[in-house]
Amino acid sequence: MSRIDKKQAILDTALTLFVSQGVYATSTASIAKQARVATGTLFHHFASKEALMNHLFLSIKQEFADAIQSQISQKGDLKLDAQHLWQVAINWAMDNPLKQEFFQQYSMSPSISSEVRLQAMNGILGFMGELIEQGQKAGVLADYPLSLMLESCHGQYIAATRYFIDNPESWKDEEYKRSSFAMFWNAMKA
Structure with missing residues (x-):
């Protein structure tokens, strides 16, 4: 080997x-x-178990971000673009349940360092902050502090993916897909 x-x-x-x-x-x-x-x-x-956990977490986060970024279309309608990205993100979770489960366990763990959390949120997922800022400047998204908006998005994604992984038949139901996005969008819109 x-x-x-x-x-x-x-x-x-x-x-x-x-x-x-x-x-x-x-x-x-x-x-x-x-x-x-x-x-x-x-x-x-x-060097340590913590280094292994951090590497695994950041590499999964990067894989997730790459999958999402490859699907950014920006057709000019922020809501439609956000809905597309939301569905791509949840599809990734459904296609990678083991990675999503680890992501959920570790990203919510009190042992993850703030440095690693910031690297994941601001570095790897920095494009999400840029999209939120564009929406705020256009008056489409609420003018809440960016760091709070990012954490809210993260929390909503974790909750939705937990639900859909536990209830995979619901992700096949268009009403559930629409509803999950509506809850996400309504928390952010202006």
Whole structure:
């Protein structure tokens, strides 16, 4: 197994174990054993369990952001564009339930550092802040502080994806799709 393969095996195994056992109940030794690498190999790639969790969180967040950004259309109607992005974001969660579950567990954890949280929100998802600011300047979105708007969007996304992952048949129902977006939009509109 190459060095890159070992690192990916560690990440894949950590993701599975963190979701199935919980972050705190999962030891680095159990991750290494399940990934079929030496514990020293795990620590070669990640200095600590926290570093592994942060790397996994940020890489999943980046994958999510890349999927969303690739679908930004900006046809001139902010509400329609936002609805499209909302559906793309939830589709990503539905297609990646293990990654979404880890994202939900770790992003709401008190142990995630504010530095990592800021990197995810302002760096990786910085384009969302730009879209919100455009909407505020156009008078379409409420003029609330940007950081509060971003946290509200995050919370609504977490709640919606939790519901739809637990009730996947609802995501197939157009009424539920429309309703989930309406709740999201109504919290932000001017």
